[in-house]
Amino acid sequence: MSTCVSPVQLPSGTRGFSMVGFGGLATGALLAGSAEPTALFRLYADGLHLTAPGLTLVFAAYAGSLLLALLTLGSLSDHVGRRPMISAGMLVSILAMLVFITADSLAALVAARLIQGLATGAALSALGAAMLDVDRARGALVSSIAPFLGMAVGLIAAAVLVNHAPHPAALIYAVTAALFLLLAAGVWFLPETAARHPGAWGALRPRVHVPRQARAMLLLITPVNTAAWALGGFYLSLMPALLRASVGALPPVATAAVIAILPLSGSLSLGVLRHLPPARCIASGALGLALGIGLTLIGVYATNAALLIGGTLVAGLAFGAAFSGAVRGVFPLAGAAERAGLMAAYYVESYLAFSLPTVLAGMAVPVFGLHATAVVYGAVLMLLALASATAALRLRGPAA
Numbered sequence: 001m002s003t004c005v006s007p008v009q010l011p012s013g014t015r016g017f018s019m020v021g022f023g024g025l026a027t028g029a030l031l032a033g034s035a036e037p038t039a040l041f042r043l044y045a046d047g048l049h050l051t052a053p054g055l056t057l058v059f060a061a062y063a064g065s066l067l068l069a070l071l072t073l074g075s076l077s078d079h080v081g082r083r084p085m086i087s088a089g090m091l092v093s094i095l096a097m098l099v100f101i102t103a104d105s106l107a108a109l110v111a112a113r114l115i116q117g118l119a120t121g122a123a124l125s126a127l128g129a130a131m132l133d134v135d136r137a138r139g140a141l142v143s144s145i146a147p148f149l150g151m152a153v154g155l156i157a158a159a160v161l162v163n164h165a166p167h168p169a170a171l172i173y174a175v176t177a178a179l180f181l182l183l184a185a186g187v188w189f190l191p192e193t194a195a196r197h198p199g200a201w202g203a204l205r206p207r208v209h210v211p212r213q214a215r216a217m218l219l220l221i222t223p224v225n226t227a228a229w230a231l232g233g234f235y236l237s238l239m240p241a242l243l244r245a246s247v248g249a250l251p252p253v254a255t256a257a258v259i260a261i262l263p264l265s266g267s268l269s270l271g272v273l274r275h276l277p278p279a280r281c282i283a284s285g286a287l288g289l290a291l292g293i294g295l296t297l298i299g300v301y302a303t304n305a306a307l308l309i310g311g312t313l314v315a316g317l318a319f320g321a322a323f324s325g326a327v328r329g330v331f332p333l334a335g336a337a338e339r340a341g342l343m344a345a346y347y348v349e350s351y352l353a354f355s356l357p358t359v360l361a362g363m364a365v366p367v368f369g370l371h372a373t374a375v376v377y378g379a380v381l382m383l384l385a386l387a388s389a390t391a392a393l394r395l396r397g398p399a400a
Contacts, residue, residue: 018190019130019131019133019134019190019191019193020131020134020135020138020139020142022183022186022187022190023127023128023130023131023139023142023143023146024131024142024143024145024146025146025183026086026090026123026127026183026187027124027127027128027142027143027146027147027150028146028147028149028150028153029150029176029179029180029183030089030093030119030120030123030124030127030150031120031146031147031148031150031151031154032150032151032153032154032157032176033093033096033097033116033120033154033176033180034062034116034120034151034154035150035151035152035154035155035158035236035263036154036155036157036158036172036173036176037058037059037100037109037113038155038158038236038237038239038240038256038259039154039155039156039158039159039162039172039252039255039256040158040162040168040169040172041055041240041241041255042162042240042244042249042252043162043168043169044058044109045241048104048105048106048109050106050109051365051366052238052241052361052362052365052366052370053359053362053363053365053366054106054362055237055238055241055362056237056238056358056359056361056362056363057106057110057359057362058106058109058110058113058237059113059233059236059237059355059358060355060356060358060359061110061113061114061117062113062114062116062117062120063117063233063351063354063355064114064117064351064355065113065114065115065116065117065118065121066117066118066120066121066351067117067121067347067348067351067352067355068117068118068121069117069118069119069120069121069122069125070121070124070125070344070347070351071206071208071344071347071348072204072205072206073085073118073121073122073125073204074121074125074343074344074347075125076122076125076126076200076204077125077126077129077130077194078129078194078197079196079197079198079199079200080196080200081192081194081195081196082126082127082129082130082133082192082193082194083187083188083190083192085122085123085125085126086123086126086127086130086183086184086187087184087185087187087188088122088123089119089120089122089123089124089126090119090123090180090181090183090184090187091119091180091181091184092115092118092119092122093116093119093120093123093177093180094177094180094181094184095115095119096112096113096115096116096119097112097173097174097176097177097180098173098177099111099112099115100112100116100169100173101169101170101173101174124147127143128143129193129194130193130194131143133193133194134193141270141271141274144270144323144324144327145267145270145271147263148263148264148266148267148270148320149263149264149267151236151260151263152260152263152264152267155256155257155259155260155263156253156256156257156260157172158172158256159251159252159253159255159256159257160253161175162252162253163251163252163253206344207341207344208341208344208345208348209338209341209342209344209345210341210342210345211333211334211335211338211341211342213333213334214330214333214334214338214342217329217330217333218330218342218345218346218349220282220388220391220392221282221322221325221326221329221330221388222349222388223286223384223385223387223388223391224282224285224286224289224322224326224384224385224387224388224389225322225323225326225346225349225350225353225388226349226353226357226384227286227289227353227381227382227384227385227388228285228289228318228319228322228323228353228385229350229351229353229354230353230354230357230358230377230381231262231289231293231315231319231381232262232263232319232354233353233354233355233357233358234357234358234361234374234377235259235262236259237358237362238358238361238362238365238370238374239258239259240255240259241370242300242370242371242374243255243258243300245370245371246300246301246303246371247300247303247305247308258308258309258312259312261309261312261313261316262312262315262316262319263316264316265312265313265315265316265317265319265320266316266317266319266320266323267320268317268320269285269316269317269318269319269320269321269324270320270323270324273320273321273324274324274328276321276324276325278324278325278326278328278329279325279329279392280325280392281321281322281324281325281328281329282321282322282325282326282329282388282389282392283325283388283389283392283393284318284321285318285319285320285321285322285323285324285325286318286322286385286386286387286388286389286392287318287385287386287389288314288315288317288318288321289315289318289319289322289381289382289385290381290382290385290386290389291311291314291318292311292312292313292314292315292316292317292318293311293315293378293381293382293385294311294378294382295307295308295310295311295314295315296308296311296312296315296378297311297374297375297378298311299311300371300374301371318385322385322388325392326346327346330342330346331343331346357377361373361374361377364376
């Protein structure tokens with residue numbers, strides 16, 4: 001007897017909109033939780049005596065485990081259903097919050113981040129698939145914008161609690177855990193959007209493949225994609241320390257607000273530029289990223305808040321443009337049977353860029369100093385972005 005379940009009736013109208021709305025809220029909540037430790041930088045640095053290498057290790061643990069989850073659990077919801085994977089991801093995220101609440105050492109923070117990354121990666125894949133199941137156009141837009149908005153909300157909300165609430169770390173994670181519990185239960189009130197199929201164990205095997213027809217475009221976006229994700233990693237791990245060293249001890253809300261400009265402006269450009277040709281998005285995003293990084297570094301060294309904020313705004317807008325162009329320029333080049341392998345390759349590239357450069361920067365800080373490390377880091381990212389801009393501007397024919 002076949003183990004397949006009969007195909008589900010995909011929701012439409014109000015019920016379909018509810019799934020997209022729920023998916024956007026849940027995706028935003030997961031990314032808000034991932035950004036909250038950045039807002040607690042000063043508490044961890046002072047209370048647990050964490051250095052730059054330790055802080056980047058905590059961040060890299062999250063990025064690495066999230067990548068592992070995307071590669072191994074990413075297609076599991078195709079076999080067991082969207083709702084079980086979403087609910088399980090939320091419940092495991094609660095476990096991560098409990099570990100954060102009791103964390104009293106670097107090892108405990110790393111453990112919390114590892115659990116959080118696995119839970120987030122598992123749930124994000126199912127959430128994105130569920131939204132696409134019911135509304136491909138709106139689901140793709142929401143699943144692109146929600147992570148940026150969620151990170152910004154998580155940063156600012158956590159910073160506000162640090163300023164005004166007693167025991168802020170415990171309170172932040174407890175509130176987030178309660179939200180995850182509501183989402184874990186709430187998904188069962190929505191219709192399932194995918195039929196179950198056999199082969200769940202086989203789905204755990206990572207499949208990374210770049211189709212021949214997509215290789216040139218993936219190569220073109222690789223420098224700016226690496227630069228954009230590496231910049232995001234730096235902001236979420238070392239930017240609080242750089243701000244503190246450059247302009248003095250800022251209130252947590254001010255630090256979080258500066259960092260939150262990056263994802264907020266990224267979400268804005270994602271929405272505005274979604275109809276612009278991919279090659280133009282890539283070129284403008286790459287040029288803007290180089291300009292934004294340069295302005296930010298000048299602002300840091302000159303202790304000029306206007307330049308620093310302006311540079312971050314430009315870099316965030318460029319991040320969103322480059323991300324939009326990369327996704328829309330690469331993924332349509334793969335056939336239906338090749339898309340999962342290409343997405344896996346893109347995830348590997350992006351999350352390695354998100355974590356490894358930041359770890360190297362954290363290791364360099366004790367040797368060369370934070371400012372010198374930031375200058376070299378920023379200069380390398382600017383060169384990478386300009387390489388993609390040059391290649392994109394030279395495109396001719398249908399690719400352009």
